[in-house]
Amino acid sequence: MANKVLVLGEVRDGVLRNVSFEAVAAAKQIADGGEVVGVLLGDSVTQLANELITYGADRVVTVEHPHLKAYTSDGYSQAFLAVYEQEKPEGVVFGHTSLGKDLSPKLASKLKSGLISDVTEIEGSGEDAVFVRPIYSGKAFEKVKIKDGVIFVTIRPNNIKPLDKNASLTGDVASISVDVQNLRTIIKDVVRKATTGVDLSEAKVVVAGGRGVKSSEGFEPLKELANLLGGAVGASRGACDADYCDYSLQIGQTGKVVTPDLYIAAGISGAIQHLAGMSNSKVIVAINKDPEANIFKVADYGIVGDLFEVIPMLIEEFKALKVNS
Amino acid sequence: MNIFVLVKRTFDTEEKIVIANGKIQEDGAEFIINPYDEYAIEEAIQVRDAKGGKVTVVTIGGEDAEKQLRTALAMGADEAVLINTEDDLDELDQYSAAIILAEYLKDKEVDLILAGNVAIDGGTGQVGPRVADLLGINYVTTITDLEIDGTNVKIVRDIEGDSEVIETSLPLLVTAQQGLNEPRYPSLPGIMKAKKKPLAELELDDLDLDEDDVEVKIEIVDIFLPPQKAAGRVLEGELSQQVKELVNLLHSEAKVV
Secondary structure, three states: OOOOEEEEEOEEOOEEOHHHHHHHHHHHHHHOOOOEEEEEEEOOOHHHHHHHHHOOOOEEEEEEOHHHOOOOHHHHHHHHHHHHHHHOOOEEEEEOOHHHHHHHHHHHHHOOOOOEEEEOEEEOOHHHOEEEEEEHHHOEEEEEEEOOOOEEEEEOOOOOOOOOOOOOOOOOEEEOOOOOOOOOOEEEEEEOOOOOOOOOOOOOEEEEEOHHHOOOHHHHHHHHHHHHOOOEEEEOHHHHHOOOOOHHHEEOOOOEOOOOOEEEEEOOOOOHHHHHHHOOOOEEEEEEOOOOOHHHHOOOEEEEOOHHHHHHHHHHHHHHHHHHO | OEEEEEOOEEEOOOOOOOEEOOEEOOOOOOEEEOHHHHHHHHHHHHHHHHHOOEEEEEEEEOHHHHHHHHHHHHHOOOEEEEEEOOOOOOOOOHHHHHHHHHHHHOOOOOOEEEEEOOOOOOOOOOHHHHHHHHHOOEEEEEEEEEEEEOOEEEEEEEEOOEEEEEEEEOOEEEEEOOOOOOOOOOOHHHHHHHOOOOEEEEOHHHHOOOHHHHOOOEEEEEEEOOOOOOOOEEOOOOHHHHHHHHHHHHHHHOOOO
């Protein structure tokens, strides 16, 4: 049976995040021929509606209000629920991002519904869809479904392929007006700390350092490599505990779980807790002086050597590759 | 200040996962307080020490979870509550856990509730925000700094590597992110004292809930381990040659750059 599915388009720095296009693809599968409706919330977002349509949304509903300029769970839940009440969908898809993780449980609670968080794969479609998600930080997986009520899921960035962009697609864009009020949270400031400007959870390439990096300055060549490859810098717990970098960079069972196309582990021994956070990456490269290091067991390619020799050479080789291709 | 901490007993992070008969095997596994909940307990103790009041740790589980509650008491929490669902419920999901916790908390005149931002087993991060919503109080997730002045609260929260500075007020639920503090180890006197601290045990009946109120919304169809990765290739030869080969492999074979 065809379902109507709402997708929250997430806007960051004025542009739609890639995970929103992945969410449209997920919604298509849940909709099973039904309608996919994009939802955009913000102070000025209507101009982004068409892009969501070119990635497969059938139409878009926007709510614009000065109180939606910055995300708050109060503001966004009021606006999203207004759209939900109007559309009465059978499914809802969010990205499993900072925003999605914060907002989705509140909405699920208000809707008295189940919520399947952090989906990496969808099997089947429509009512029969079964959702695959990691448990124990990726040491195992479960397949789950919603027993009854709205099919509400958040999808992990970088796992579900977006549909190809088709600029000729068109669809209706409507706005509804919501009196967003009583925000209990005031955002005073946002301090940018991400080292390369690329979000770790969405990065296609992650260059991560461990204790072998030896100091905060030691992260500089890793940053340079990450920048060159359009990726983000991560770290092991060891590096964070030793104060070489901020905890926000930590990858592992405590910390972020990432699944980039390419994960370069430099000076990381590969404790089981770290492996839980990155072993589902598509291609893993390990660089470590110790040939016995555990990280080589999960690596597709390994180089036994000093990262301070290897990384600069890698940077030169990638630069050469870029020039030649 | 009336402070509550929501905690969960989880597998030790060192544990490998073994599945038999479609279930994760717990025999012989070591259990710990969910690491993110440890930050929540530590923060609760620090707030109480600065502002006065009482810290109560609450968990849902079976008899086995008493051990983790005693550990929290040994760290410095004042009281513990075990909501024992072992006899009443076969399964629990985030929807049902939140209803149980909110039902317990609703008449407690709560000032501050702390929880981990995610449990390292189920990994949904839903229960904290759901509880706050059911109680009608505000929440802030993944916090790395907390300052309380009267009923005003200033918070720094981690948003995918960036930091958001937030102002809000009590009553409030917050979920702890790494970097919030350095959780203490229980001291020997702490462990001795913990044995005498109150640990109450409740069942669904005591909360005026019956099984229908907390029927799960999610069905687990299957649990499986990820496919074992085939052993990779450790490159050989001169280091500069290895690097050239690696870049070549990533470009031509793996096609990731």
